Amino acid sequence: MNIATQIAAEALPKRAPSLETIGMTKIFGPLVALDDVSIKVESGSFHALLGENGAGKSTLVKCIMGFYNADKGSVILDGQEAEIKSPRDARDLGIGMVYQHFTLVPCLTAAENLVISRADAPAIIDWKAEKPKLEAFMDRMPFRVRLNEQVSSLSAGEKQKLEILKQLYLEQRFLILDEPTSVLTPGEADEVLGLLGEMARRGEVTVLMISHKFREVKAFCDSFTVLRRGRMTGSGDAQEASVEEMSRMMIGDTEIRERAERRKHNDAKAVLDLAGLSALDGEGRPVVKTLNLKVKAGEIVGIAGVSGNGQSALVEVLAGQRDLADGAISINGKPFEPKRADFDRFKVFGLPEEPLKNATVPRMSVAENIAFRSYDKPPISSLGWWMSPGPMRKKAEELIARYRVKTTSPDSPIEALSGGNVQRAVLARELSGDVDVLIVANPCFGLDFASVAEIRSQIMDQRNRGAAVLLVSEDLDEILELSDRVAVMSGGTIDYVSPIEDTDRNTIGQHMAGH
Structure with missing residues (x-):
């Protein structure tokens, strides 16, 4: 050539x-x-x-x-x-x-x-x-x-x-x-x-x-x-x-659960109040910056944002996995510390992202993982320390059936379950009692359609019962589908909050990009 x-x-x-x-x-x-x-x-x-x-x-x-x-x-x-x-x-x-x-x-x-x-x-x-x-x-x-x-x-x-x-x-x-x-x-x-x-x-x-x-x-x-x-x-x-x-x-022919309609809650009070939250990374740099947000009873507030803008750090602060550098968390007007006693006292429950890593002990059984929130309470525990495996297994069997967790046995290690069934098992643990505050992070990432429908239905059910729900998700379609209000997190803080009916995908996207 x-x-x-x-x-x-x-x-x-x-x-x-x-x-x-x-x-x-x-x-x-x-x-x-x-x-x-x-x-x-x-x-x-x-x-x-x-x-x-x-x-x-x-x-x-x-x-x-x-x-x-x-x-x-x-x-x-x-x-x-x-x-x-x-x-x-x-x-x-x-x-x-x-x-x-x-x-x-x-x-x-x-x-x-x-x-x-x-x-x-x-x-x-x-x-x-x-x-x-x-x-x-x-x-x-x-x-x-x-x-x-x-x-x-x-x-x-x-x-x-x-x-x-x-x-x-x-x-x-x-x-x-x-x-x-x-x-x-x-x-x-x-x-x-x-x-x-x-x-x-x-x-x-x-x-x-x-x-x-x-x-x-x-x-x-x-x-x-x-x-x-x-x-x-x-x-x-x-x-x-x-x-x-x-x-x-x-x-195929997999049964998909239909979600309950959104119930109206008039004049609901603010339950979860995040006031001026700040947190640092391992090198002392701010990853959450003076963040303010309130979530009412019977409301889902969805936090949208491009990955890496502080959402994971915020969830870690609320879960007690990252120290709070400044600011305060209150529930129903009272100070909240993300520790086991306050989680029980204020009825705060959650589903973190990657639950197999962040919400379970993989080699422990499904029944043991489901008991994490109740192992020291009757009927599983007596005298404050004696654990009874019979009641623990019975409780697990009931929740496995109710939340349709597919497992060969309650005694199987939870790491043997599929991702969707790990999510269902954690939800069974977190949602089986009275819930006032629910914090969920990327709850449906990588899951099958049936599991996505089930988990989103469970979130909506808790909202309809009056729980204040904070939904952190990188899936904007999920935010738009479930939320009553949307907040956009960019650069570690929230500077845009809107009722879902007063905004749209493009407006949210512009704020996600920092404009």
């Missing part, structure tokens, strides 16, 4: 490839993670891969990317069978993946992260030659990041954009996006997905997106495939299929 032809070829966008998997099967011991899965992603399409946790989505894309070698099946790229035995093979074929967790080097600049990602990255980089090329590349891209900025100083949204730009810089034309908007504000999510959709329509890229957000699937995808328990259960046009149809493909 002569120089003129080469320059002309480089100036033209590479054609977006099509990709198929034929009979993809992957077995791990007794587990059939993928069972004869065949999907087809057309050239230039924006395709959604749907399915609950454990449905096989991650296994499928790892087989496509070469992290796993399938036991049976093949990958067809642009009509030709592709031999992909490693991620390097996938990269050489133009298949790139943007993962849920960042793969950037925080101490390097955006420009340095791009250059070192190349297979031909030089040992000594000639920045005088590289910088103009990078600027020219950015000029062709649908969105930009600051090339000379250190990655550690970029916002979560900018980091996600840089991850996508890195794949385009490497000329990956089949992009796999794994939950790409989990760290983005609604505005950033719509911007990124919209611009990638435009690139797909122009035939510059093909996109396969793993997502659980039906709003984004309906807004940006043109086709979809659904996996359930390792098998493909449906596919179709994302614009024509309803959310109900896609949901049914995902869950």
